[in-house]
Amino acid sequence: MPELPEVETVRRQLDRRLSGATIEQIHLFWDGRVFPRTRFRSLIEGKTITAIERRAKLLIWRFSDRTALIAHLKMTGNFLFVDRPGKREKHDHVLFSLTKRGKTLFLVWSDVRKFGFLKSVSSAELERTVGQYGPEPLETGVEDLAACFLAPKTRKLKAALLDQSCIAGVGNIYADEACHRAGIRPTRRLATLSQRERLRLATEIRSVLSESLEQKGTSANDYVDTQGERGGFLDLLRVYGRAGEPCRTCAASIKRIVLGGRGTHLCPRCQT
DNA sequence: CCGAACCTGTGT
């Protein structure tokens, strides 16, 4: 489900309610994607959350003892606050019971496709993990962001955009949207980009991500936030999921191709 | 570089 705007939306909602809370109890309905599998519960129970942070598409629960829980939603992972633990839904895997200022909170981790994971990490392991990512687009200047698209020279732009060690947080939707806004085809090799185009791309990446964040992200398929609400950016997409529909800029028919195994959407007329 | 894999569901 999630790219930067969706994960950041979830981060903000988790942070508001979980910051300062203590994890009292964990129910593991299915432990296939929690690590370390056999010690997960004992490692996490009793911990107090100091803050929820995000790096790339990773959510980081920071604990007062400097250890952390990292969560990756991948395609369909989801945190959902529930008033009280009712009956377990089919794809619910973990139930967290927490207390904050004497009140009890319940949070469910669910994941239909089971690609997502929860992992308990030491502070050293956290630093190592977080260090593998490229710059955060919303916290990096345009000039530095533009430098993400310098090398390797023969690589296609779309591949660079999806590479989290190159630039963090961009996924399939916003890669296509940024290319369209910048007027650049995702099939272009990095070597063919001018500095002016790289700067334009960096600017448009920042714009599309922040505009989507304002709408609490895009619900193309399954994505919902921690309250079960859908994001509002779907109607503002210019190319993603619009194959055969008219370009909102020039009215040409939006084309869908496959690039690096991913569906890729572009306007053959206004993207060069 | 590409396709396959991980897993489940949905739509044609």
Next chain:
DNA sequence: ACACAGGTTCGG
């Protein structure tokens, strides 16, 4: 029955 889905990793 087959294609496709917001992510990432692996093997060829």
